[in-house]
């Protein structure tokens with residue numbers, strides 16, 4: 358019958374026997390329908406009070422009879438329901454007697470609900486062969502607003518934190534969870550817990566509990582089909598409210614009494630708020646209400662056992678207890694439901710969990726990879742200025758033999774960081790170029806070297822190399838008349854004008870740097886810009902040089918474009934005079950024979966003109982100047 362509890366907190370009332378034969382009972386009538394009538398025996402004219410509960414147990418009711426009425430409720434734990442049984446009442450009214458037994462659970466005689474409940478659960482567990490149960494026990498107390506583990510050896514130092522779980526409820530993850538296999542295990546644990554529980558004598562009770570104790574039984578079941586159930590049973594023995602003038606509590610007892618009364622007051626507030634269906638329920642006002650939140654306002658099946666002392670002297674407390682219990686009986690609970698899962702649902706949930714974890718792992722890997730990439734990029738960016746020494750702004754003409762540490766006939770010690778440079782950073786038709794050492798020329802910073810592989814087609818002169826740049830300065834050797842030739846040629850502009858070559862190529866070496874060190878795109882882009890600048894400067898200078906002479910020879914020719922060198926003999930529109938002048942000029946500068954007309958006309962300058970040929974000649978010019986050794 359109780360198993361069908363729906364809606365409200367159930368309330369039973371138990372009346373303890375008169376302890377003092379001289380006292381007059383305040384209980385006038387107990388009905389079979391759960392009603393009770395009380396009055397103050399010392400004030401006969403006062404109004405009689407009637408209360409109605411689910412059950413009333415008189416002074417002669419035995420422990421077994423009490424348990425029998427609660428058995429079905431307790432058994433529902435085995436079916437997956439959460440259950441809570443609360444013993445409430447003034448000090449000395451018999452709460453501990455009901456829950457633990459006559460001597461507070463320290464004797465195996467006349468055992469209380471706690472032990473009988475666990476014993477019963479084992480009986481059910483054994484009788485249900487198709488379900489395998491795992492039963493574990495926790496036992497804690499709330500003493501002076503601190504949660505202590507009663508199953509731990511040193512309870513006073515074991516203060517537990519109440520944690521909020523994902524479903525918004527509170528639990529005690531650090532409380533010792535003891536598996537129990539038999540009733541004797543339960544008995545051992547309960548004796549241990551009761552031994553540790555705070556108690557002390559007062560004027561109202563020789564062995565007064567000074568704390569709220571909570572015994573929690575966790576039941577997990579799994580049947581042969583794989584269906585699982587998970588539930589818990591809270592068995593709560595509250596400390597009793599007391600009037601300190603009557604209990605004569607002083608010192609520690611007084612402090613305990615104050616904490617007890619305060620937390621019971623918080624419990625009363627929660628019950629009142631729940632009964633009035635307030636939007637805010639003050640669960641967090643005390644440890645007791647936090648821990649009982651799910652039992653008072655959740656979907657558990659909750660039973661309150663209100664205890665009263667029949668003595669007329671305790672009439673005020675009895676009235677208070679009955680009022681409290683009646684208010685509690687009006688508290689509407691959520692519909693209790695079994696915490697059961699079929700095998701299919703459980704498997705699906707497990708799959709969902711596995712997928713969630715896999716997704717989380719992937720997300721984590723992705724984010725850490727991103728982080729790593731960012732770190733590497735920022736490190737490289739930091740290292741970049743160290744790799745690239747300050748760049749001189751002026752070209753100087755020096756002999757390469759003056760280079761420090763160079764060994765004739767040997768390649769550079771460390772061709773340094775080789776980089777494959779995608780010339781998409783330069784012109785669209787540029788190609789990737791391989792870096793090799795650069796003629797042992799020590800340069801401030803970088804060496805930009807052109808090789809025949811730089812353009813789409815060979816330039817024609819294998820040794821054509823240009824070491825240039827406004828910021829990558831090299832040393833040149835000039836022939837004896839090199840300087841005048843050089844001046845005449847206009848190449849000195851190269852020194853003052855940042856040179857750019859569209860062939861740049863892109864092999865960027867940094868002397869005295871680890872050869873395998875690769876520069877990142879930032880470096881590449883920077884080199885490409887410098888290369889492009891250099892190329893334009895070279896072309897501009899050579900353009901000036903060539904067109905300058907052309908202008909002298911052909912005063913009426915169209916204005917030359919300095920940046921565009923049109924030395925192509927077959928260039929449409931170029932006059933033969935101009936072309937010849939150019940060829941002569943080129944030959945005088947480079948000492949090379951005139952380029953063959955069959956030479957490829959394509960270049961990396963967008964393939965529009967035979968600038969590769971021009972460039973090779975330009976390069977040859979520079980290389981010639983560079984490699985020329987001064988006469989002794």
Ligand SMILES: Nc1ncnc2c1ncn2[C@@H]1O[C@H](COP(=O)(O)OP(=O)(O)OP(=O)(O)O)[C@@H](O)[C@H]1O
Pocket residue numbers: 372373374416446447448449450451452453454455459460562564565566567595596597598664
């Ligand atoms: N139904 C009962 N039959 C016989 N004796 C009882 C009964 N209920 C309580 N007593 C006795 O009354 C005394 C006080 O009971 P108990 O210690 O259980 O009260 P309590 O409500 O737990 O008090 P406190 O709140 O101070 O701990 C005990 O000696 C107990 O044996």
